[in-house]
Amino acid sequence: MDTQDGAELCFPQLFNISCKKPTTPLSQVLLLYIVVSSMSLLTVTLNLLVIIAVSHFRQLHTPTNILLLSLAAADFLVGLLFMPGEILRNTACWFLGQLTCSLYNYVSYIIASASVGNMVLISVDRYVAICDPLHYPTRITERRVKLCVCLCWLCSVFYSYVILIDDLSQPGKHKSCYGRCIIIIEFIAGFVDLFISFIIPLTVIIVLYMRVFVVAVSQARAMRSQVTAVTLQLSVTLTAKKSELKAARTLGVLVLVFLLCFCSYFIVSLFGNELLNSSSASIVIYMYYFNSCLNPLIYAMFYPWFRKAVKLIVTLQILQPGSCEISIL
Template identity: 75%
Template sequence: MEVEDGAELCFPQLLNSSCRKPTSPCSEVVLLHIVLSSISVLTVALNLLVIISVSHFRQLHTPTNILLVSLAVSDFLVGLLLMPGEILRKTACWFLGDLMCSLYNYVSFIITSSSVGDMVLISLDRYVAICDPLHYTTRITERRVKLCVCLCWFCSVFYSSLFVKDDLTQPGRYNSCYGECVVVVDQIAGAVDLVMTFIVPVSLIIVLYMRVFVVAVFQARAMRSHITAVTLQHSVTLTAKKSELKAARTLGVLVVVFLICFCPYYCVSLAGDSLLNASSGSFVFYLFYFNSCLNPVIYAMFYPWFRKSIKLIVTLQILQPGSCATKML
């Protein structure tokens, strides 16, 4: 009997303190590994294309695209670190040790909060572009956006450290056995996190985009009513407005998809196992991570410059001299 028990333990040599291995059917585990590993690789590859595209081509160095790069970095880290870590946690024993578990949870908090911050900044960017277009170029500059992005990541690092500081100073303090990786947030910290990274930013995003939607609809109707009687100068202005409206629509889709994937994840992370079983709980976590793969797909659907840049990168034309000056828009 001891041999059978030992065969089910993560660390058979630690009979009294080792966790048991997951009991999921082998076929189910293999299928989950294949699906999640494929999504992880695809997420890393697609977001790397976004980062290279905006970083390499000078014409793409716009304030909005800088925000997209910041979001792509978060999504890239999700595919590179969080997805493989979640696969290991859910389908096998945690063999990386307590310190790596604490660091994994810390990085998870940082990426989540930075993604939320990026979405707020993207909403603010579209709000100013649509609702106050005359002052957009003076208020939203590349330098200010880069500063906001750096501030967003710095705040995410500092903010996340407050939630895992005990776990970082005493790795594994919340683990009930060897081979487990868990994070525990007390009720007060959970309530603060609920307000700071869910209620406030999500409410702000929704309010800003509702305002953008109303103004965008008004501008679209105005352009349709005057499209037949415009001067050349006015035509250029209308073209610029149409470009901004298209960008607002694209980023609006990005925000809506993010909220659809993010809200269930955050609700379950707060409720723990009280509302859903283990399988359902895992599904909403995977749904949130899958959003990191969807974002570049949205760019490819709506942004011609991204499709063009993918072709230039895949065919290695970006290695040619002067390729950074290629016309992309």
């Protein structure tokens, strides 16, 4: 009996404190490996294309695209690190040690917080562009956006450290057994995290986009009523308004998809660590990670410049001298 029980443990030599090996059927493990590995490869590839496109082509160096670049960087790391990591956590014992587990959870918190911060910045960008278009070029500059992006990531690093400081200072302190990698947060820290990472950003995003929606509808009606005008100045003005409204619609879809995946994850987490770390909650976690794959697909659907940039990247035309000056808008 002892031998049989030991065979089911991650660390048989630590009989009293070892976790049991996952008992997931082989067919489910293989399916999970195939699906998540494919999703991981697709996420890494698509977001890498976004990063290369926005970084290489000077015409794409706009405040809005800088925010998309920051979001793509976070999504790239999700596909590269955390999708494979979730396979390991759910289908095998964690043999990488408690310190590695704590660092894994820490980095995952950083990227999740940075993604939320990027979505808030994107909402602010669209709010100013639609609701205060005359002051947009002076208020939302490349330099200010780059500074905001850097602050977003730095704040995510500091905030995640504060939330997980107990686990980082003493890795494995709250673990009941060895062989699993789970996140355990103190009640107070979890309550604060709920407001800072979920309720406050969600409220800000919804309020800003509700305002954007109202103003966008009024502007669309104004453009329809003025469509018969023939002056060049009015034509240019209407074209600019249409461009901003289209960008607002595209980024609105981006934010909506993010909120659907983001809310599902946090709603499950509200029920406690036991449910969050169960196999049923893994679907919600994968859904949250799958959002990182959906973002570049949204760009491909709504942004012609992204499709053209991908064509130039895949055909290696970006390696030619002066390719960064190619017009793709």
